[in-house]
Amino acid sequence: MGPLLIAACVSLAVWLWLTLGQGMFWRTDTRLPPRHAPAHWPSVAIIVPARDEAAVLPKSLPSLLAQDYPGEAEVVLIDDGSTDGTAALARRLADAQPGLPLTVVSPGDPDPGWTGKLWALRHGIAHVLTPPGSTTEGVRDGRTAPAYLLLTDADIAHEPDSLRELVAAATAADLDLVSQMARLRTVSAWERLIVPAFVYFFAQLYPFRWINHPAARTAAAAGGCVLLRTGAAVRAGVPDSIRQAVIDDVSLARAVQRTGGRIWLGLAERVDSVRPYDSLGDLWRMVSRSAYAQLRHQPALLAGTVAGLALVYLVPPVALLGGLATGRPAVAWAGGLAWLLMAGTYAPMLRYYRQPLALAPLLPFTALLYLLMTVDSAVQHYRGRGASWKGRTYARPSDA
Known part of the structure; x- marks a missing residue:
């Protein structure tokens, strides 16, 4: 069994787990819980x-x-x-x-x-x-x-x-805290490619159903x-x-x-971000300014994240195309099934953002961009620039 087949099988196993065992993170039906008017409206x-x-x-x-x-x-x-x-x-x-x-x-x-x-x-x-x-x-x-x-x-x-x-x-x-993830703008080509994936990755890290459980x-x-x-x-x-x-x-x-x-988090229906991210650079800065902080500024977590993103998101298309090119059907099948699960779990988020489902197979490319943004976030941190936003730099922030 070659290394590419092993990697493809591991990636497929991960995608089976993510699809079934990660709090159904890919579903987009977590909206405001049942509600009724209180007897007295609080200030x-x-x-x-x-x-x-x-x-x-x-x-x-x-x-x-x-x-x-x-x-x-x-x-x-x-x-x-x-x-x-x-x-x-x-x-x-x-x-x-x-x-x-x-x-x-x-x-x-x-x-x-x-x-x-x-x-x-x-x-x-x-x-x-x-x-x-x-x-x-x-x-x-x-x-x-x-x-x-x-x-x-x-x-x-x-x-x-x-x-x-x-x-x-x-x-x-x-509930003590009710939060809605505002629907971000998806007008420019880069917004359409990157924004739905941003929310998809967030939900994968923090499944809403897990957060909302008592x-x-x-x-x-x-x-x-x-x-x-x-x-x-x-x-x-x-x-x-x-x-x-x-x-x-x-x-x-x-x-x-x-x-x-008690806290609750879900997707918004009537709350929208109006901030434009017209260029890749705008979106790059939005992600990279806090990506390494999410990893607690730990090199080991950075290395694991890069390896994990490569295994989960990049191996499937490489295995499918490589297996087809070299006549190794097992490799192609494992990679193809993993890529299919990836695209299938991404489709609901694209529908929520009213984007064409044809973007779903492009998720590996978007994940590669996020991988590079995360590495850049670490580079900027060690250059002393840290998290930078609107003229302020936070070199070594805490995220307790």
Whole structure:
């Protein structure tokens, strides 16, 4: 038995396991759990960290201001040192559109040991819990602090009923954290090739069904849309307890789960990212800035990941084509079946993103790109550039 046949058989066995034993990660029917209107709609503060977001804010902020929510709600935008007029634009958008009240907070540059987004969230949460001039946490102008916090990125647009549906799901199932993975933009050719695979790989690492099980030990969230019970945030000490995290959404979910909170993650139907990634370089930077942090900056984990990606995603097409070319049917069959399982499990994600199923056989090529992005992430880390985003570099972040 030659090495290529062994590798093809191992890859096929892995794909059989992934298809049947990895929490049915490939299914895309994990949407908001059953929900109904609560007897009393709890108050919510929508917290939006924003750094140089003037290009996307006109497509996202009005959707938050226009939320059709029966209870008390407000929007707090944290201007994280923007140089493009983000804060002034936010105020103009709020003045031009009646809806939820908007407050803009400008906390200044992060203290040492903080990533920019979590620094912004810290000040947004502090604002809604203890406003300037108040000495009593939980009391704001004679009102109690909001019962929930909606943490949403500045590039995320919400349908008018988004907040209402999130709160209904959280209250009906008594969840401390409800997160939806926003549907990312798939307009450019590179977005169509890479974006659905990004979500597919994420679900493979963090199967939604495992996360959502009441006794789950797997934890993850999607940072673009997180509804968090205020009490759970206080109990978990977030964001202070995860202040150095580059992969802040996963770290947030772990912190909430560790302190006894119930979490839920699924795909969104009416929450969309409006940020464009028109070029391969844009997408490359989006992935590589945190890929090595996901591996805890461990060379051994990097080597294992590269080997694993090659075995699982690259061996099947090589075995099929190599077996056909050299007249080794066993090699071709093993590689072909593994490639078929790969494409078959990818098809539901392509349908969710409304992309042609003809892209499914191209997943090995996309996986090769992700492999190279991961290696580049490690290279940048050891060059001292680490995770870089909008002019800030976090050389050695923690992802506790």
